[in-house]
Amino acid sequence: MNKPAIEDERGTERSTRPGRLRVVGCGNPYAGDDGAGLEIVRRLRENWDGSCELLDRPQAGLELLDCMQGADVILFVDAVSSGAPPGTLHLVPLPSPDLEARGLGALSSHGWGLTEALSLMSALEWQAPRLFLLGVEIETLAPDKPRSEAVEAAIQTVVDSFARLSALLLVLCFRKERHMDHRECHAERSEASSSLTADSCGETLRFAQGDKAISCASSFGGPTLDAPAHGTFAPRHFPPGDKSFPGGS
């Protein structure tokens, strides 16, 4: 397979054209709060101004690899579980030592999720654009249950603040962020006191005891690292009701 041609596509045009942001909603629309990512994308689509690309991947597995090309920044929006109060928003650069594999990830294609897709890209040394996860802390995954109030409010916060979020991500993208490499990622992981479990398919919590060995992706900053790095974008966590989301650049 040809390597994704992001490097060529960016090249000289970069300074003259606006950055391309892609938002990918993941989750299961039939399992309570798990559909939060899909719902955010659905609401954004209602007032879409064409400034970014909106995709939904309710069955995010290997197919996630197909949406990694042709954008400068990709924001995955998914339900997460870290023990924080429901409705907390987590904005995390990827790859992240805080993101656990789904457990069955390496084992069954039913278990493939974002972490596994990133690990495979890393193993193949594919270059990728800047990647972020916007995690919405869930309260319930019960089938047929309505979304919890806290998650409903968080969804609206994201939708209302989307213009600022989008601007922030694009600024970060062109600010030549330093990327964490594979070994650093593992080292941090072993020290991490809490971890997020991204849920791309609605079955996370059942398999939280995962294969830690593959739990973190690695270094694919590639073409965005063409200048000396200065600083790392630290994960940001916004408790329910925090109006400062997504924060400044």
Place this chain on the structure above:
Amino acid sequence: MKGKTIKVDYLARVEGEGALYLRIKADRVAAVQFKIFEPPRFFEAFLRGRNSTEAPDITARICGICPIAYQMSSVHAMEDAYGIKVEGPLRALRRLIYCGEWIESHVLHVYMLHAPDFLGYPDAIRMAKDHPEAVERGLKLKKVGNDIVTLLGGREIHPINVRVGGFYRVPARRELEPLAEKLKWARDAALETVRWAATLPFPEFEQDYEFVALRHPDEYPFNEGRLVSNKGLNIPVREYENHFVEEHVEHSNALHSVLKDRGAYHTGPLARYNLNFDRLSPLAQEAARAAGLGPKCLNPFQSIVVRSVETLYACDEALRIIGEYEPPEAPAVPFEPRASTGCGCTEAPRGILYHRYRLDKEGVILDAKIVPPTSQNQKCIESDLWEFVPKYLDLPHAQLQHRCEQLIRNYDPCISCATHFLKLKVDRE
């Protein structure tokens, strides 16, 4: 090796949740259990009361890997009930969408789930570091299969464009042209896949299976044909339940299917290949021969080569269909509901998938029966283990366990599909 237990609590690289339990006593196998503990899913129960036209969309949800198989078996069953026949370009488009599913499902298994066994890796991610070209070929090839399903089915997973009588929308010729370009690459990549798979190391192990597959007068089977076996079975699909029965065993949430008075049988790529080698395209036959396979293949470990040959066939067949395609006048054949019972059996990537529906005069489903391929292969998997383990008792424990898991993966078991309505039996003394 004396008394010993091999226990795998979570089988890796299979679709869904299953386990293996094996007891060896005094160098003899004392117990084999291929356990499916994924909870039952009750699809047959909640199809009751739904309209026949909803069955393809509901049953597609049984599996994210092979939804087309469920759509195809359900629509053929409904068309059998209503006495209509879907022919010409609509029939060809159904074969085409099935080609897409075989490609994506087979390639996923060959490269991501099965190959790591032969090359000595715990998973495809770690295999990818040393074999990036192969994994990238697999990913790109799988995507061509997904692209076919997306174009004809509306989206790649749980497609929504298949309906009783045909499709909701059919493509124009020009929409298929970009697909043809991708398929030309895919056909070469599939040929390379056959060559590559043939170089893998296979344990010596042949079994005298009863193979069961569809057989059509002049096609490699997807949607139509009689059910045949290499041991004398030759019946129309309607007689399925006179010859096959489902049994509940305590250690599995999936019913075991057996041939009446004969027991285990083998369905899937190996069965199709052995019963239909002469129906493969010349290119696929030639590639199989070059890979060292004859018209018969009795070693289940070589199923990875057979899956690759079927992938090649699917690319070849898809190109043939696209080359001959003229859009039909209407996207679907009209029908009138009537009280009736209909049966359908099609060749899912993992083997025959049987559906039977009883409908009232409005077309409402009164009851449904669905027999997926993995539930049919469970007994065969267990009998393989009974035969295989005594031959390899000298292997160190970890290696023997790995071989047993690999043997199960030969069947590409889709446990999520296989688990369905469980009859409750209470023994009281």
